[in-house]
Amino acid sequence: MASLASVARRIRAEREAATRTGAPEPADPQALRPRRDTGERHRGRELRHRRLWSWLRPTKRYDVFAERLAAAEEQLNEQRAAELGRQRETA
16 A cells, blocks of 8 residues: 555656646536536625525624524414415314
């Protein structure tokens, strides 16, 4: 089994040889692949000034995230309860 140091030396030597010959470094295969059109469009610019357009805003702190997630779950539960109430009324 090759040691990490020997593998690192081999990679450095291969890169150095590639730069001497002028060969381009291998590119990221993800970058070479063209993106498929899914029909989805990023609407952030269009909707950014609309209040509450996203279901959950990004946060930097976990406690803020947890509070927002709990509020979203509570809102979802209220919506489900209202739907069940309407279904019972019609039945």
